[in-house]
Amino acid sequence: MQKIGLAGFLHETNTFSITPTPLENFLNQSGFYPRLLKGQEVFELSKGKYNIAASGFMADADKYGFEIIPLMWAGAEPSQPLKTVDFEYLMKLIEEMIRENEPYDGLFLDLHGAMVFGELQDGEEEILRRVRVIVGEIPIVVSLDLHGNISERSFELASVMVGYRTYPHIDGFENGQRCAAVMNYLFSGKTLFRAFRQSPFLMPATTQPTTKEPAQSLYALLPEMDKTGGMISATIMEGFNACDLPHTGPSVFTYAESQAQADESVDFLIKEILGREAQFSVEMYSPEEALVKALQIAETTDKPIILVDVQDNAGGGSPSDTVWLLEELVKKKIDRAVIGVIWDPQAAATAHHAGVGTKVQIALGGHTLPGHKPFEAEYLIEQLHDGDFLGTGPMVKGRTLNLGKMAQLRLDGIRIVVSTDRMQALDQSLFRVVGIESSEMKILVLKSANHYRADFGPISGGIINVDAPSAIIEDPSKIAYTRLREGVRLKGLGPVFKHPVSK
Numbered sequence: 055m056q057k058i059g060l061a062g063f064l065h066e067t068n069t070f071s072i073t074p075t076p077l078e079n080f081l082n083q084s085g086f087y088p089r090l091l092k093g094q095e096v097f098e099l100s101k102g103k104y105n106i107a108a109s110g111f112m113a114d115a116d117k118y119g120f121e122i123i124p125l126m127w128a129g130a131e132p133s134q135p136l137k138t139v140d141f142e143y144l145m146k147l148i149e150e151m152i153r154e155n156e157p158y159d160g161l162f163l164d165l166h167g168a169m170v171f172g173e174l175q176d177g178e179e180e181i182l183r184r185v186r187v188i189v190g191e192i193p194i195v196v197s198l199d200l201h202g203n204i205s206e207r208s209f210e211l212a213s214v215m216v217g218y219r220t221y222p223h224i225d226g227f228e229n230g231q232r233c234a235a236v237m238n239y240l241f242s243g244k245t246l247f248r249a250f251r252q253s254p255f256l257m258p259a260t261t262q263p264t265t266k267e268p269a270q271s272l273y274a275l276l277p278e279m280d281k282t283g284g285m286i287s288a289t290i291m292e293g294f295n296a297c298d299l300p301h302t303g304p305s306v307f308t309y310a311e312s313q314a315q316a317d318e319s320v321d322f323l324i325k326e327i328l329g330r331e332a333q334f335s336v337e338m339y340s341p342e343e344a345l346v347k348a349l350q351i352a353e354t355t356d357k358p359i360i361l362v363d364v365q366d367n368a369g370g371g372s373p374s375d376t377v378w379l380l381e382e383l384v385k386k387k388i389d390r391a392v393i394g395v396i397w398d399p400q401a402a403a404t405a406h407h408a409g410v411g412t413k414v415q416i417a418l419g420g421h422t423l424p425g426h427k428p429f430e431a432e433y434l435i436e437q438l439h440d441g442d443f444l445g446t447g448p449m450v451k452g453r454t455l456n457l458g459k460m461a462q463l464r465l466d467g468i469r470i471v472v473s474t475d476r477m478q479a480l481d482q483s484l485f486r487v488v489g490i491e492s493s494e495m496k497i498l499v500l501k502s503a504n505h506y507r508a509d510f511g512p513i514s515g516g517i518i519n520v521d522a523p524s525a526i527i528e529d530p531s532k533i534a535y536t537r538l539r540e541g542v543r544l545k546g547l548g549p550v551f552k553h554p555v556s557k
């Protein structure tokens with residue numbers, strides 16, 4: 055039996071976000087992520103086939119003869135950098151647990167790859183540096199979300215890093231299984247060779263889904279590569295742009311039985327990325343243009359048209375409370391439209407206090423973004439919900455979700471889904487729980503970038519990306535970076551980044 059310590063510590067940090075990251079977000083359920091699990095509680099993640107890498111890793115433990123020592127698992131919805139004191143609190147839990155159960159044959163870490171804490175310090179680098187100090191030169195295998203911004207230092211500290219291959223992310227479980235297979239390989243005693251490269255350009259989020267080009271055929275290369283003799287692991291990270299660090303952006307890493315093979319495969323993948331560069335550009339429409347376009351498409355189909363509020367995506371660290379698109383829906387008096395999820399704890403509380411069937415004046419949303427304002431109106435309280443519900447789509451199937459008090463508010467034909475906790479609209483259950491059947495709508499306004507595609511994609515008759523302001527800037531050439539590495543192109547064939555001082 056090989057003794058493997060298992061820990062998870064996940065956050066995608068938007069360093070431009072206006073939404074704080076309280077420690078409570080890690081202690082309690084936060085959006086997509088379960089509550090903090092300590093010690094034996096981590097085994098809760100092995101009770102089902104959850105879309106979480108730790109779940110997949112534990113599922114294959116018996117197959118490889120691993121004895122899992124559960125240490126700690128914590129994650130929170132994307133937002134600002136963690137305060138140093140909170141990072142230290144969670145890091146100490148991991149370090150203490152590691153020390154209590156020493157020694158190990160290997161360590162498995164379920165990380166995101168884009169965590170930032172304190173004064174723009176890289177979270178994963180610090181996690182890896184600290185655990186390496188304790189456990190020494192044993193295998194450390196790391197699972198990463200495909201949105202990791204990976205520094206060369208992190209890459210060197212880990213024995214092997216393995217990234218998700220789908221966006222929407224539906225292979226968290228499988229990624230854990232890939233990590234278990236790699237861990238097993240590392241115990242064979244063979245030498246492993248590695249290569250790491252950064253992409254010379256950033257990929258705007260709306261170009262990143264692996265369900266369509268250009269990323270679809272790119273990611274299809276990876277399973278082919280797996281079949282090549284001598285290849286151990288290959289990863290393409292698309293990176294998370296809302297992060298002001300030198301190594302922000304896509305990276306590629308490969309592991310093989312010879313240095314030549316690791317180098318050749320990493321260069322091949324970079325060449326394939328470069329061959330698609332022109333397709334990594336931005337196409338978005340103003341709220342007004344988008345709605346006109348959506349109504350035209352709606353004439354040709356019975357399926358709902360999705361307007362994607364990409365820049366107000368809670369899953370990228372935005373507040374998820376802007377009302378630009380609500381204003382537009384009201385102006386055009388749209389029938390059978392829904393917008394959500396709007397994060398507004400006060401509005402949710404007011405709705406619950408007033409009760410179903412009543413009409414109440416609410417200053418809805420618009421509380422966070424400077425210069426923005428709420429949409430004041432008399433809303434009909436159509437339906438309420440408080441507490442747990444079950445995820446149903448590919449990303450959260452079988453998982454218990456909880457966004458606190460929720461409400462469906464109505465303004466004539468327009469339905470608004472309001473929540474107390476922030477979460478992006480990645481699953482139809484978030485609307486169904488307050489009585490909305492998405493497939494019966496004409497227009498769906500979703501606060502998400504791409505994850506909605508997993509569950510809402512199959513029912514939609516068209517998808518339009520909307521350019522409405524929030525804490526995410528979809529076009530990286532418009533982001534006010536100060537610390538990004540010089541020379542990187544800010545999107546496909548985009549302008550080259552220079553530090554503001556050297557401009």
Ligand SMILES: [Zn+2]
Pocket residue numbers: 199200201223
């Ligand atoms: Zn991601």
